[in-house]
Amino acid sequence: MTASKKKRSALSVSEGVSPPDPINKEAVSRLKKARKKQYSTAELLEGIKQGDTGMLSRAITLIESSLPQHQSESEALITACLPLSGHAFRIGITGVPGAGKSTFIEALGNHIIQQGGRLAVLAIDPSSERSKGSIMGDKTRMEELAGRPEAYIRPSPSGGTLGGVARKTRETILLCEAAGFDTIFVETVGVGQSETAVHSMVDFFLLIMLAGAGDELQGIKRGIMEMADALVINKADGTNIQKARRAQAEYANALHLFPPSPSGWTVQVRTCSSIHQTGIEEIWQMALDYQNHVTANGFLERKRKEQSKFWMYETLREGIFNHAFNDPGMQKELKKHEKAIAEGKMTSFMAAVSILNKYKSK
Ligand SMILES: Nc1nc2c(ncn2[C@@H]2O[C@H](COP(=O)(O)OP(=O)(O)OP(=O)(O)O)[C@@H](O)[C@H]2O)c(=O)[nH]1
Ligand SMILES: [Mg+2]
Incomplete structure (x- = not known):
């Protein structure tokens, strides 16, 4: 085929300048690279040390x-x-839904930052369904805080067992501290076992309550009150002020009946309005008083050591249990024994011994 014939063919492509790409390929590839970029542990660590919250987030995602x-x-x-x-000063915050946890965190968090602090807000919410809701809620309730460079807000890791979620949060605390945050809040909703988990990873545990829900001691589990280092009666504003004061006196009386705390700290009851930001400064001062008290008498150091031990055994227990019972044979044994207990054919203790014997002879 001659060159001239080729030029005349209908299939030939006329030479010319190729049209520009409709999309800026270079920008797209840069974006893709940035999205996909796998940072090395050393790079993540460097970022954390510099207080880079983008890198901190990546690191937390990795540990989650x-x-x-x-x-x-x-x-x-x-x-x-x-x-x-x-x-860092680690503070647990709990309270029933609607008690005002998010609004309180916004108020106290802003106060802490005004005092020169850097604050990380973490959450433990074992039900992933609910955590979606609270992230949305927190975005509006913590608007000012969320916009501050001195604050870092991270929603609860989702899915998994409470033990798993709690372990990840505990590790997240360490990462946030390495990133230079000097105050850590761990929030949880006061309706389940998650308070115990939060209590086992914080220095100071604060329970947010509401006044005027009939009998002041109703609806709140004694166990949670016993864990608290401070009770805060929120929404002490408008016509609610008197009710809040009455509740404060009643709780203070009730607390007298509890055994003294091994920290030597007397549990305080305070009132505040998170919306009007009254009583917030005093609550922060009280928290700092507690910190000084337990640092001076050595309780804080002992408590943290106990907590570390607790989490080692917790993780071990969960790991051993999963390892032992994840196989179908043992699963069947568990179910069989559950049924035997339900039908009253075996006591719980007998069933456990029988399962353990099965496991040992496996
Ligand atoms: N009057 C008054 N209302 C408040 C105060 N604090 C919170 N609220 C209101 O109470 C409602 C619940 O507050 P949140 O901060 O979302 O409560 P929460 O405990 O975080 O609730 P969950 O995230 O559902 O567990 C909101 O409508 C707040 O505006 C307060 O100090 N005074
Ligand atoms: Mg909330």
């Missing part, structure tokens, strides 16, 4: 991952952050 290939990287990162952690 349940993929086995992330395990060793995640462990390396936590180990590297460990010596940089431990200096």
Whole structure:
């Protein structure tokens, strides 16, 4: 085929300048790279040390991952952050839905930042369904805080058992501390076992309550009150002020009946209005008083050591249980024994011994 014939063919493509791409390919590839970029543990650690919250978020996502290939990287990162952690004041905040936790955190958080602090707000919410709701709620209730560079708000890790979620939150505390946050809030909703988990990872545990719900001691589990270092009666504003004061006196009386705390700290009852920001400053001062008290008498150090031990055994218990009972044979044994208990053919104790014997002979 001659060159001239080729030019005349209907299939030939006339030479010319190719049209520009409708999309800026270079920008797209840069974006893709940024999205996909896998940071090394060293890069994440460096970012955390510099207080870069973008890198902190990536690191937290890594430790939250349940993929086995992330395990060793995640462990390396936590180990590297460990010596940089431990200096922050860790505060647990709980209360029934609607008590005003988010609004209170917004008010107290802004106050702490005004005092020169840097605050990380974490949450433990074992039901992932609810956590979606509270993230949405928190965005509007913590508007000012969320916009501040001195604040870092991270919703609860979702899914998994309470133990798993709690362990990840505990590790997240370490990462946040390594990133320079000097105050850590861990929020949980006061309706289940999650308070116990939060209590086992904080220095100071604050229970937010409402006045005027009939009998002041109703609806609130004694166990939660016993864990608290301070009770805060929120919404003490408008016509509610008197009711809040009465509730304060009643709770203070009720607390007298509790055994003294091993910290030597007397549990305080305060009132506040998170919306009007009254009583917030005093509550922060009280928290700092507590911190000074337990630092001076050595209780804080002992408590943190106990907590570390507790989480080692918790994780161990869960790991051993999963390892032992994840196989179908043992699952069947569990179900069989559950049924035997339900039908009254065996006591719980007998069933447990029988299951353990099955496991040992496996
Ligand atoms: N009057 C008054 N209302 C308040 C106060 N604090 C919170 N509220 C209101 O109470 C409602 C619940 O407040 P939230 O801060 O969302 O409560 P929460 O405890 O975070 O609730 P959940 O996230 O559902 O567990 C909102 O309508 C707030 O505006 C307060 O100090 N005074
Ligand atoms: Mg909330």
